Amino acid sequence: MKNWQIALVAAGGALFTLLISGVLAVATALYAVPVLQAAGEPASESESSPGESEEPPPSAQPAEPGEDPAEPAGPGAADVDIADFGGLSGADEVFEVRVNDAYIDDDGTVTDGAGFSETAPEGMDYAVFNLHITNISAEPAAWDGFDHLATGASGDTYANDTDAEFAAADDYFPSETLNPGESVETDAIFAIPSGESLTEVELNSTYGVTPVTLVP
Numbered sequence: 001m002k003n004w005q006i007a008l009v010a011a012g013g014a015l016f017t018l019l020i021s022g023v024l025a026v027a028t029a030l031y032a033v034p035v036l037q038a039a040g041e042p043a044s045e046s047e048s049s050p051g052e053s054e055e056p057p058p059s060a061q062p063a064e065p066g067e068d069p070a071e072p073a074g075p076g077a078a079d080v081d082i083a084d085f086g087g088l089s090g091a092d093e094v095f096e097v098r099v100n101d102a103y104i105d106d107d108g109t110v111t112d113g114a115g116f117s118e119t120a121p122e123g124m125d126y127a128v129f130n131l132h133i134t135n136i137s138a139e140p141a142a143w144d145g146f147d148h149l150a151t152g153a154s155g156d157t158y159a160n161d162t163d164a165e166f167a168a169a170d171d172y173f174p175s176e177t178l179n180p181g182e183s184v185e186t187d188a189i190f191a192i193p194s195g196e197s198l199t200e201v202e203l204n205s206t207y208g209v210t211p212v213t214l215v216p
Contacts, residue, residue, distance in 0.1 A: 080153070080199050082127060084216035094137045095205040097212050100185065101130045110168040110189060118167035124191045126164060127198055133205070134183040143186060143205050145174025150190045151200040164189040 085102035105126040111117035120126045127150065135141050148160035165174065165187050172184035188203060202211040 080197050080216050082198055085129065085198075085201065085214060088214045088216065090203075090212035090214060091136060092205055092209045092212055094135065094141045094209055095143060095212075096134045096136045097203055097205065098132045099129055099214065100132050101128075103128055110164050110187075112168055112170040114170070116167045118161070118164040120164075120191050123194055125194050125196075126161070127190045127192050128168070129188040129190075129201065129203075131186050131188060131203070132183060133178075133186060135178040135180050138180055140177045140179050141206060142175050142177050143172075143184075144207060145186065145188070146207075147204040147211075148188045148190070149202040149204075149211070150192065150198050152192060153197040153199050156196075158190045158192050161189050161191045164191070 082102045082104060085099050087099060089096070089098035091097065105120070105128055108120040108125060109117050110126055110128065133143050145160070145162065145165060150158045150160075152158065162174075168187050168189065172186045174186060178184065188201070190198070192198065199215065201214045203214065204211040
């Protein structure tokens, strides 16, 4: 082959290579455009943009307030005025009893006014119940005056103070006999802590009978 023919073939191959390269470059550019557009598209509404905080979910509605729990009982939790016992009455098989008056002794000392007296222990007060009692049985009977019981708001119970009752007696001494239908006044006295409030009293007139329970 002559030199000029060889040169012509070489030039044609170079031109063909250049054309192929141009076609490939154009194709690559056309393919890249959608990719770049896809990469540059703004984020969809469902996607959060960088630096944009999500809204917090709505807070739960507060529960309907319920009833306050009951407070535990304690001293003075059921503050009953001792005067509320006044006028209460009841009866067992032998005696009918009515509370004329109920009060806390002011100075802690009870007396019959004739020289006999009794003072409450330190830190205690005398709760005094002045009683009107009547023998409702068919035979003579005595109001023993023992084993009375008072219950405080604290839940504690207190026996009657017989020494104080004898010191305060000026009309009738417990254990004296009363005829059927006979009535007298006497006292039931309890030494209770200062500030205590009584909620119930059991009055036991005679051994073996059911006590009279008084609740204001």
